[in-house]
Amino acid sequence: MGKHVKVKKPRPVNLDLQTIRFPLTAIASILHRVSGVITFVSVAILLWLLGLSLSTPEGFASAANIVDSFFVKFILWGVLTALFYHIVVGVRHLLMDMGYFEEMDTGIASTKVSFAIVAVLAVFAGGLVW
Numbered sequence: 001m002g003k004h005v006k007v008k009k010p011r012p013v014n015l016d017l018q019t020i021r022f023p024l025t026a027i028a029s030i031l032h033r034v035s036g037v038i039t040f041v042s043v044a045i046l047l048w049l050l051g052l053s054l055s056t057p058e059g060f061a062s063a064a065n066i067v068d069s070f071f072v073k074f075i076l077w078g079v080l081t082a083l084f085y086h087i088v089v090g091v092r093h094l095l096m097d098m099g100y101f102e103e104m105d106t107g108i109a110s111t112k113v114s115f116a117i118v119a120v121l122a123v124f125a126g127g128l129v130w
Contacts, residue, residue: 028089028111028114032085032086032089035082035085036086038079050063073129077125084118084125085118088117092110092111092114095110
């Protein structure tokens, strides 16, 4: 019996990340994961702020002072936008799991529609915060 020798073929390796162009669908998927992490981390901060506001009248005044700054309002807008993004693209992913938007052209179209919906919701979040 002869030994089978596996010959390793050299494959091109691209390690320059600046030259890689991801499709729009991949960018949407990566951003969905990022928005999930942002939402997860922000829940702890928002719960702390809620607890502070509900503790005492002084705590409420303190929470209101914290939320009154432009920087914190901007952060809250970002958190709301990340949450909206996560929900909208999550629904898109669920629809894909059910067999819709599986082809590249429909996947790209559904990504563009998702981005448009999130843009409208981001404007809405800005109206809520400011």
